[in-house]
Amino acid sequence: MSTQPHVYAADDPETALKYAIQHHGGDRVEIVEGVIQLMCPSWGHxxxxxxIRNQIAPRVAELGCVSGSGNLDLPGSSNWYIPDVAVVPKALAKDAPSLLPDQTLLVVEVTSDSNGDTDRIVKRRRYAEYGAPLYLLVDRQEKSCTLFTEAGRLGYTKMDGPHPFGTPVHLPEPFDLTLDTSEF
Incomplete structure (x- = not known):
């Protein structure tokens, strides 16, 4: 059986790049500032x-949402993210190949040795710019958690942390729950 390649002509590089990573098959990849990055998280990560998913699961269900690591598109940019955890309304997630950051209730990124600065700087700025209301950064290298809120075009205007692992971190409404960070 022969496999015919799928030919796709895009009018712009952003569309072509995003199409390519969605249809390449195999490993999960994301695009960060135009650079394709293979997702290879460690077991600690x-x-x-x-x-986090286990701690927020009861509240996520009450809110009629799902949590996972689905695709987030940042239209008008060369970015296509796969967060470590995102909470989104179930109705939006059901058939969507991707969502936008402003359609999330919470985005969580857990740093790795290879991408810590990307999560700390680039993704934090982009998630704010694209309206993700809550961004939780779990920094495994610094052994701390920081919650960013009040998104705007220039970044998040409020920051709670960094808190050392072991310090409870409160997620505000609509979650209104406290995360135990002692095992991160």
Missing amino acids: ETAADQ
Whole structure:
């Protein structure tokens, strides 16, 4: 059986780049400022993300949402992110190949040795610019958590942290719950 390549002509590089990573098959990749990055999280990284998902799961269900690591598009830019955890309304997530950051209730990024500065600087700025209301940065290298709120075009205007691992971190409405960070 022969496989015919799928030919796609795009009018602009952003569309072509985003199409390519969505249809390449295999590994998950994201685009950060025009650079394609392969997603290869360690088990320690995945453990932190899983602990957050488990702690917020009851509230996520009450809110009629789902949590996962689905695609987030940042239209008008060469960015296509796959957050470690995002909470989105179930109705939006059902059939969407991607969502926008302003359609999330919470975005969580857990740093790795290879991408810590990307999560601390680039993604924090972009998530704010694209309206993600809550951005939780779990910094495994610094062993701290920081919650960013009040998104705007120039960044987040409020920051709670950094808090050392082991310090409870409160997620405001619509969550109104406190995360145990002792096992991150």
